[in-house]
Amino acid sequence: MKKTRKTLMIASILFMGAIWGFIAFEKGTNLFQGLDLFIFILIIAGGVIALVAAFKRDKEIKAGLPVEDELSTRIKHKTGYYAYMASLYMWLFIFIFKDKFPDVETRLGGGILLSCLIWAITKFIVKQKFDE
Numbered sequence: 001m002k003k004t005r006k007t008l009m010i011a012s013i014l015f016m017g018a019i020w021g022f023i024a025f026e027k028g029t030n031l032f033q034g035l036d037l038f039i040f041i042l043i044i045a046g047g048v049i050a051l052v053a054a055f056k057r058d059k060e061i062k063a064g065l066p067v068e069d070e071l072s073t074r075i076k077h078k079t080g081y082y083a084y085m086a087s088l089y090m091w092l093f094i095f096i097f098k099d100k101f102p103d104v105e106t107r108l109g110g111g112i113l114l115s116c117l118i119w120a121i122t123k124f125i126v127k128q129k130f131d132e
Contacts, residue, residue, distance in 0.1 A: 009051070009054065013047075016047070036106075038110075039106070039109060039110055039113060042110075042113040042114070042116075042117055043113065045117065046113065046116050046117065046120070049120050071130075074130075075123075075126055075127060075130060078126050078130070079119065079122050079123045079126045080119075082122045082125075082126065083115070083118050083119040083122040083123075086118045086122065087114075087115045087118055087119075090111070090114055090115065090118060091111060094107060094110070094111050094114075
């Protein structure tokens with residue numbers, strides 16, 4: 001099972017690389033400019049965060065630690081609450097500055113990626129300062 005998971009992760013990375021290669025081949029050298037570059041960086045950051053989390057979880061399982069306990073559940077709930085509240089304000093600002101985005105797809109995609117980034121940052125902060 002462990003080997004299957006690693007194979008799946010490698011296959012998904014290669015698949016994403018092939019898709020990005022195809023997009024770059026179709027659009028040429030003017031692919032990453034302005035907001036598109038920022039969105040691409042957010043996608044890469046999200047992928048790196050997901051890979052690090054997957055490797056860390058595999059390492060904890062291999063060490064014999066429980067996958068889920070009461071503290072991790074409380075951290076997850078607290079993270080979700082704070083990330084949701086921050087995302088609401090983020091969407092408010094996206095709609096206030098909607099004329100700064102070139103099209104609706106960019107606004108929606110950027111908003112979703114920023115919500116994921118907000119969740120990752122919130123999870124890091126809550127884990128560092130969990131006082132309850």
